[in-house]
Amino acid sequence: MSLATRDVALRELMDDPACDPDRLRATLQRFDTINRLVSRWGPVYRSRIGPFLAALERPARVLDLGCGGGDVLTHLAQRAERDGLSIEWVGIDPDPRAIEVAHARTPGTRTTFLCTDSTALLAAGESFDLVLSNHVLHHLTPDELGPFADESRRLSHGIVVHGDIERGRLAYVLYAVGITPFAPGTFLRTDGLRSIRRSYLPAELAEALGSPWQVEKPARFRVLAIAPGTASGAADV
């Protein structure tokens, strides 16, 4: 098995509408633990999100596209609340099974989870100061990536930040070993390893997204794609 190229033919078990609902629920619930260990939004919050939102000096709106079980949004909301920032948080996912798990969280009163997609939000005239996603880019087909990235920019009048895995052999081996205690009863082993095989190298993601996206490595095994929003009222960032 080679990790030299993206394996876009692989499909994740959780993407099957007919997959086992109990295992799917357990997977979405356990994303909380996995994201805390691997997704590294803490450094991104400290270096980018927190300073950006604080500099607005007014209440702001943040959107998480493909929020899954809602844990990334919830933890960012907790950090921002500790920093005294006034933010409305919205998490959306087209999969109702994910939103059901997100609703079972006990988020703050300013956090909403909706089963919808970016096209519907645009049609409703919604816009946000910051649009983000975690582990969605690698899910998308080459035909889906461009429209997803474009719609994420059209929903933002500030910045867009998409975080994902950096494909690599060491990440694959470490995940294969490290996931063992968390995997029983879930799709975490199979889907996590497939996710790594579907993920981008930074240069591949930069080429796939094109200008003006900038792709960074915010932490080991991570990529971060950043672009200015294009919604009306968008500011230079």
Ligand SMILES: C[S@@+](CC[C@H](N)C(=O)[O-])C[C@H]1O[C@@H](n2cnc3c(N)ncnc32)[C@H](O)[C@@H]1O
């Ligand atoms: C691996 S899960 C990540 C969930 C969550 N962001 C996290 O980090 O735990 C990928 C999510 O992307 C969602 N998704 C797939 N295609 C999408 C699209 N075009 N727009 C928004 N979300 C999408 C799926 O329903 C799924 O919940």
